[in-house]
Amino acid sequence: MKFDSKFLRAYFVCGTQDIGDKDFPQLLETAIQSGITTFQYRDKGSSILTSAQRLDMGKRLLDICWSANIPFIVDDDVELANELHADGIHVGQKDERITKVIRDADPGMIIGLSCQTVAQVETANSISxxxxxxxxxxxxxNSKADAVPPMGLSLLQDMVQVSNVPIVAIGGITLNNLQSLQDNGSVGAAFITLITQTDNIQHSVQKVLNVFK
Known part of the structure; x- marks a missing residue:
């Protein structure tokens, strides 16, 4: 799937560790019906799935995404991404080196990288x-046990000004701060709890889409 910055407008990130006793495939179907533009399979941390179970769940979720023509991104696991024939792979600064990920990933995958500083963005600019x-x-x-301290809107704006590629904001996203993200240059919002901890998924996703038109 060829990358389009519109994929980043309403970017749902989730794994089994985020959903309690909810039915994961059903939750994803509801999120897609509500309008999410990309799904990232991030099953790690307190997840209790075995590798085989993670692969099986990934296949089920991938089928749901592909049926709706929604990009399916795998977090920090090139082997899993390749085995699933995922649309893309996303890695963080503490994960495998981005150059190794690019080398090992199947050709044509969408590549995403987490950054927290302008210097990291400048390094990313050199990787086409x-x-x-x-x-x-x-x-x-509270969604990531290993999260770094919040970076704030001013640094987001600085990173956007430097970056050669579009930036999607993540971390602590609520319906009340969406507009501030758009005002500071983010092309979309990536979120977990906006879907996993709401009684009205459609309302949450539509609010995101209304801000990031």
Whole structure:
């Protein structure tokens, strides 16, 4: 799937560790019906799935995404991404080196990289295969146990001004701070709890889409 910056408008990130006793495939189907533009399979941290179970769940979620023509991105696991024939791979600064990921990933995959500083963005600018940057956490978040301190909106704006590729904001995203992200140059919002901890998924996703038109 060829990368389009519109994929980043409403970017849902999720793994089994985020959903409690919810039915994962059903949750993803509802999120897609509500309008998400990309899904990232991030099953790690407190996930209790075995490698075989993670692969099986990935296949089910991939089929749901492909049926709706929604990009399916795998977080930080090139082997899994390749085995699933995912649309893309996303890695963080603490994960495998981005150059190794690009080398090992199947050709044509969408490549995303997490950045927290202007210097990291400048380094990313020298790597032509990177399609987008995930900047964050912008605000304080409880969704990642290993999250770095929140970077804030001013640094987001500085990173956007330097970056050669579009930036999607992540971390502590709420319906009340979406507009501030757009005002500071983010092309979209990446989120977990906006979907996993709401009683009205459609309302949440539509609010994101209304801000990032």
């Amino acid at each position: 295969a990177i399609d987008y940057i995930g900047a964050g956490p912008i605000f304080s978040t």
